[in-house]
Amino acid sequence: MEKRYKYNLEATDKCPSCRHYVETEHHFLRCPHNQRRLLLLNTIDTVNKCCKKHKIDPRIKLAIHFLIRHLIDPKLKIPTDTPPVYTGLITDQLRIGPDTLMVGMLHTQWVEVQKEYLKFIKAKRKRKQAFNGIRNLATLLMEAHFQLWIIRNGHLHDEKKHGTQSYKRHQLIHTLRHLYQQRGKMLSADRDIFSRELADFEHQHTPTNKIRQFIQFAEPIVQRSIQTAREMNKRFRTITHYFGHDSRNDLHIHSQPEPD
Numbered sequence: 001m002e003k004r005y006k007y008n009l010e011a012t013d014k015c016p017s018c019r020h021y022v023e024t025e026h027h028f029l030r031c032p033h034n035q036r037r038l039l040l041l042n043t044i045d046t047v048n049k050c051c052k053k054h055k056i057d058p059r060i061k062l063a064i065h066f067l068i069r070h071l072i073d074p075k076l077k078i079p080t081d082t083p084p085v086y087t088g089l090i091t092d093q094l095r096i097g098p099d100t101l102m103v104g105m106l107h108t109q110w111v112e113v114q115k116e117y118l119k120f121i122k123a124k125r126k127r128k129q130a131f132n133g134i135r136n137l138a139t140l141l142m143e144a145h146f147q148l149w150i151i152r153n154g155h156l157h158d159e160k161k162h163g164t165q166s167y168k169r170h171q172l173i174h175t176l177r178h179l180y181q182q183r184g185k186m187l188s189a190d191r192d193i194f195s196r197e198l199a200d201f202e203h204q205h206t207p208t209n210k211i212r213q214f215i216q217f218a219e220p221i222v223q224r225s226i227q228t229a230r231e232m233n234k235r236f237r238t239i240t241h242y243f244g245h246d247s248r249n250d251l252h253i254h255s256q257p258e259p260d
């Protein structure tokens with residue numbers, strides 16, 4: 001995710017699904033991509049089935065609905081007719097962290113409230129019934145979280161979707177453009193590595209691995225060349241006559257890097 005970008009493993013820190021927001025951990029459950037939203041909304045149906053099967057308190061069910069919807073719309077307010085016990089369940093869960101729900105980290109009070117409910121409806125109780133019911137809820141939420149991760153990775157590795165370029169290729173071209181922009185900061189003698197037009201690489205017929213190979217080859221050269229140009233600039237700033245007319249012009253070019 002974002003960290004992989006920091007450590008240079010990805011060329012962009014943007015989310016592979018929406019390609020708009022920075023992919024922070026916070027964004028993961030809040031990505032507006034249709035498929036990911038839909039999965040969260042479908043989870044509500046799965047919650048309903050689970051609640052029916054395990055005789056879960058209908059108010060607990062509504063509280064879980066609220067917490068899922070709250071991920072999609074953080075401005076959502078707890079319905080005013082919610083009894084304090086259930087408002088407590090929701091606010092405590094949010095206090096632990098709004099993302100904890102989807103990784104199945106439900107606090108123990110959920111089980112206590114469910115126990116009370118089973119007593120109230122005089123359900124024929126089995127051992128640990130309340131605990132097992134809530135645990136089943138937690139498990140299905142975790143599964144939904146995992147499915148989101150699968151969808152996210154699908155978007156990351158999708159090679160050709162609806163005729164658009166793959167995300168990997170998109171990232172590589174992003175790196176490539178950056179390298180081309182650095183040209184002006186390099187020693188002129190090293191700029192030959194960019195003899196091929198950028199547009200040529202960007203052309204859809206250029207295989208993705210060719211772009212990758214070029215980046216692997218060019219990146220260290222660009223870095224070294226910029227570094228050398230900087231050092232030369234420091235050392236020779238005042239001894240302009242040391243260079244012939246042409247080289248001085250060259251130096252002039254690389255000693256005054258173009259702004260990015």
Ligand SMILES: [Zn+2]
Pocket residue numbers: 015016017018019020021027030031032033
């Ligand atoms: Zn996103």
